[in-house]
Amino acid sequence: MNVKKFIDEKIREIRETVGTETAVSALSGGVDSSACTMLAARALGNQLKVIFIDDGLMRQNEPQEVKSVFGALGVEVEIVDARRMFFRALKWKTDPEKKRKAFRKCFYKVFGREVKRSGARFLVQGTIKADIIETQGGVKTQHNILEQIGIDPEKGFGFRVVEPLKDLFKPEVRLVARALGLPARIYNRMPFPGPGLACRVVGKVTPERVETVRQATALVEAELGKLKPFQAFAVLLADRGTGVREGRRMFGDIIVIRSVESRDAMSAKPTEVPWPALNRLAKKITDEIPGVTRVCCELTPKPPATIEYI
Ligand code: XMP
Numbered sequence: 001m002n003v004k005k006f007i008d009e010k011i012r013e014i015r016e017t018v019g020t021e022t023a024v025s026a027l028s029g030g031v032d033s034s035a036c037t038m039l040a041a042r043a044l045g046n047q048l049k050v051i052f053i054d055d056g057l058m059r060q061n062e063p064q065e066v067k068s069v070f071g072a073l074g075v076e077v078e079i080v081d082a083r084r085m086f087f088r089a090l091k092w093k094t095d096p097e098k099k100r101k102a103f104r105k106c107f108y109k110v111f112g113r114e115v116k117r118s119g120a121r122f123l124v125q126g127t128i129k130a131d132i133i134e135t136q137g138g139v140k141t142q143h144n145i146l147e148q149i150g151i152d153p154e155k156g157f158g159f160r161v162v163e164p165l166k167d168l169f170k171p172e173v174r175l176v177a178r179a180l181g182l183p184a185r186i187y188n189r190m191p192f193p194g195p196g197l198a199c200r201v202v203g204k205v206t207p208e209r210v211e212t213v214r215q216a217t218a219l220v221e222a223e224l225g226k227l228k229p230f231q232a233f234a235v236l237l238a239d240r241g242t243g244v245r246e247g248r249r250m251f252g253d254i255i256v257i258r259s260v261e262s263r264d265a266m267s268a269k270p271t272e273v274p275w276p277a278l279n280r281l282a283k284k285i286t287d288e289i290p291g292v293t294r295v296c297c298e299l300t301p302k303p304p305a306t307i308e309y310i
Helices: 003-018 031-047 062-072 083-090 096-118 129-136 153-157 170-179 196-200 207-227 275-288
Strands: 023-026 048-054 077-081 122-124 160-162 231-245 248-261 292-297
Touching: 003 031, 003 122, 003 160, 003 170, 023 031, 023 096, 031 048, 031 122, 031 170, 048 062, 048 096, 062 077, 083 096, 153 160, 196 207, 196 231, 207 231, 207 248, 207 275, 231 292, 248 275, 275 292
Parallel strands: 023 048, 023 122, 048 077, 122 160, 248 292
Antiparallel strands: 231 248
């Protein structure tokens, strides 16, 4: 792939599409939306407004860190606090596809509102090829592929969607992100799903349960990040297990450690994590997260499992 040629072409295309109108970029801090935002910022300058929706489902300190990384590159990011709306939309939902659909609906509602508020006619977002293939194949509902599945965002939401990365897979997106001047901690970053930690909470998605998985995720990323896996994270199960805390029995939460190796997320195999690292991690998670009594490690490849849990 000729990265420079790709960037030049996309910048030209974005300019042609948006013309003299304004666009909004949906930044989440992942590699895809970061590369996409930088492309759009290069193409449109101050015709682009960058919005980060804080849905309450992000990793630790994510909104502030994203704002500071982009700020350093001269791109201003507005954080929109939509946590209550997302938790309300997800309330009582336990079925994976219902959660995804609720997330997607809420995402577009919030963005639709923000795009309208900004007066922009275009929404730039970082959909990549794997998102499209899996949604068309019926594997799952992604939140960002409205047009590919025949829903017209202009009719439903009042704006057009621009997706400059839709022909690329993740490794190519990383090259583009790097060439656009983004720091290594962004272009080397593990993939993170659009619906965020909601993909890693089996059962009810409440602020408390998300906080548990958020803390566990930070511990997993810190310990297993050293192994440079494709993706490593924590999952909170809906089940519980008995443990003993301070001499008393407690029926607590179960955290699963999931670490996988993959090239493009279409298939994956479990990371061969050294036993001492797993032991350290299990101890840290149960020591530092009071509600957790058990930690398990998952060994299933994709297929038959998917990488995320919903
Ligand atoms: P699965 O769980 O389908 O995940 O094996 C494949 C890859 O996609 C990520 N993923 C998502 N990314 N929106 C995204 O932007 C989503 O709804 C979504 N669901 C899964 C997942 O983290 C993995 O890298």
